Amino acid sequence: MEFLKVDSVDAARQKLLDSVKAGLVSKESVTPNQALGRVAAEDVFAPENIPAFRRSTVDGYAVLSADTAAAGESIPVFLTLAGRVEMGQPANLTLVGGQCAEVFTGGMLPDGANAVVMVEYTEEFGGQGLAISQSVAHGENVVLPGEDMKAGDLLLRKGKRILPQDIGALAAAGVNAVSVYAPTRATILSTGDELVAPEQTPTPGQVRNINTYALSALAKKHGLELVSTSVLPDDQNALEQAVRTAMQNSDIVIVSGGSSKGKKDMTRLVFDRLAVPGVYTHGIAIKPGKPTILGYDDASRTLLVGLPGHPVSAMMVFELLIGWLLREVMGAQPPPAIPARITCNVASAPGKLTCWPCRLSRTGSKYTAEPVFGKSGMITTLTQADGYFIAPPDAEGLREGGDVMVHLF
């Protein structure tokens, strides 16, 4: 039976990647101001040297370093004050031996000077004289042209998630547009006759719709753009109509629900009716989340994802597959996982990769991971957790005190 053909997580990931090779992400140009948290879609190289001129890193006096060689606290060296470099102005003077010029942090060094003495080690006297009580080496307290970045240096790496300092570096270099990945457009369809809106009071047998809200938030967290969200009854025609519409304006169509027997095949049937090549993964060896299906439509370039109805399963599969895929196609790195020791033995499901939600605690530089136990589908197993770790499918389980890597939510 087709639904028993279950892929490993690695196999499912490879199929995902292969299926979207025609393109899941596109690029757009934004200003650095708009780029925070976005992923760079192209390498950016520095167009010029930064700084463009020799700058002082301190407030003080530009000197010829050789002039200061004999300076000490008890026997200062005396120099002639030849002028001052104003901020934002070129240094319109040239120093010769025995001369110095006042310069401020970030100011331009005069020709002839090759170091700066900090103001703390100087004393002006008589308007034209300066006593210096500390020697400086050649180049001391000076940043050379191109020392921060040289023209042609890699300023921003493709695949990097853009941080405030990157925006600062782009500003410094005068790069006023940056190519980033455009948000991937997603539609989220939640199916189930039992679902009512959160503001409604469920009658016996009904439950409030969790998945639309939890998955929408997860999609936003991963930088997706939500085209629309809908709640549908367990009706194949309604689902088919909704998926067809979504395929026209979305890069990813996510259907959650359909875990019950009659419905199990409904999402697959709809995907296979509408898409070519259609469904290629009929289940994944992962706990929770086995009844996940994956497919693709070449014509509309739409990724089709059928997630379990259980919110916990749906969210874990989203993290492990969709989140992974989005990073992979952009060449982005996941946030570093936290090494921790588990506080108790945990079981592995035979043949399945098991995701364990856990709480992190830190003592000194060591973390412990306390698994959060709970029955299938309980949302509080996720709200009480800081992250999750993975027990591999071939393990007997993991022992108390064993090392795991915790991926933060």
Added chain:
Amino acid sequence: MEFLKVDSVDAARQKLLDSVKAGLVSKESVTPNQALGRVAAEDVFAPENIPAFRRSTVDGYAVLSADTAAAGESIPVFLTLAGRVEMGQPANLTLVGGQCAEVFTGGMLPDGANAVVMVEYTEEFGGQGLAISQSVAHGENVVLPGEDMKAGDLLLRKGKRILPQDIGALAAAGVNAVSVYAPTRATILSTGDELVAPEQTPTPGQVRNINTYALSALAKKHGLELVSTSVLPDDQNALEQAVRTAMQNSDIVIVSGGSSKGKKDMTRLVFDRLAVPGVYTHGIAIKPGKPTILGYDDASRTLLVGLPGHPVSAMMVFELLIGWLLREVMGAQPPPAIPARITCNVASAPGKLTCWPCRLSRTGSKYTAEPVFGKSGMITTLTQADGYFIAPPDAEGLREGGDVMVHLF
């Protein structure tokens, strides 16, 4: 001299916290959909039991567990199929011994039933009969009312940064409004005669303005709302006018620049003219970032921050003081730091806490932190780093192979 009175980071933090006790943050009510990434301003308790009724966690058949005790793969137990529970409907039947009812994942258990047999271990025959090949224990594959959350359980803790699963839990519980901290309003003023806009070509002595862009992005990253940003010449009247205006509509006024001798006191003078009690920290024992000043105005409830002109110093001080303060007043936790071993000796500045930007690398479950070296103020020391670690002020420095905690950017 007043500017030599330097506070430790701990002392500066305590003064910050004391100064804003009149209030830096306010609360607002948002829908769960709007709450992603916001910090909960009040505890939220579950208003009712979730689930509200006994739910099956699998597709299968509701049974009286005692009826299945003898079931095995070779000798099944035979039960009478009394009906089916439709999704979203109450279970309108009561099972007695020898009976079972079809139920789907998330469906309601009929009265009388106390467990569910997974469909994989059953076979229907003759329309009214069911063969069961595996026994189930009392309560197996069933979630009890209140087992996910009980009425009165803490659903969302004050100070928690709201994750997708929290939004799911709020939806599940029918909580349609949540109290979160409103964004703190900030104005960022960058001063310097040498500054030109990133789209301009600097002449000798001029540099492009980095701080406005880097600090704005950092402010956004920390959830601040930017009221305005301005670039000002080194002119006390202009600064005073800008700070006065900003104090009327901002919770925090940040002035960056003013590191050169004449300007060093300008920001302090302006803060002290406009604010009561005014400046309380005239420098911080931190590298980079010593020339930071902090003040407060009781009447307008405005925090006044004078940051160094060096972008790297300004950003590190923002992270360590403003970022810290915002979390502290909301009761929010910082993201977990990463334990790592440093790849080389690093120096400590005498009497100062030193922030070392570093690159993280992982081998197995171990991270190493490679310090990024560079002269004062070089923005690339931050763009090449994944985070930073702190060398304490009383240390001789840190040795190669020593343990540090890396705070991610």
